[in-house]
Amino acid sequence: MSNTTPTEFVKILDKEYQVACTPEERDALMQAARNLDARMRDVRTNGNVIGLERIAVMVALNLSHELLSLQRRQSAAEAGLDDELLNRLAEKLDKALK
Template sequence: MSNETVFVKILDKEYQVACPREERQALVESAQLLDERMKAIRGTGAVIGLERIAVMAALNLSHELLQAKTANYSAGGAASHSDLLRLNDKLDRALHNTAD
């Protein structure tokens, strides 16, 4: 499993992220989702500052993840724990790169 460098754009700023080759598309899609959320939060004018916008986006996405997890378990779904951990790790990486 080899890593490759991927360039993603979040709030008009480009970030360089290393990820496994087979996870490239998921990283790009995650970055696009984060970019959309952060732009929407910035667009409200209620939150100022890149770090605060990133934290609000992370909280919103984490909340949605927990809701989906709860709904899936309530419905008897079989979302794997490793899938949820991988998604959480992607969110952490995206936030870490945004804070730089």
């Protein structure tokens, strides 16, 4: 019996990559690979970026920016919910004390 993780092959910008992936994660991996391939093709087609490495870095920067923006919005939304909850609790306390 082997303890190695099975691998899947994905194709990004016409290059094939072998990636360790459990069967449960296969669909997510394939979706991520298709998304990455599409983004890299878009940068290559519409931008002035030449070279696989530079294209990959530009896409990685864009993805990182999107992730950080989502995290900031989520944190702000959660903070707003926390403030709202605290305000409601304070109002209830004020009413109970009166």
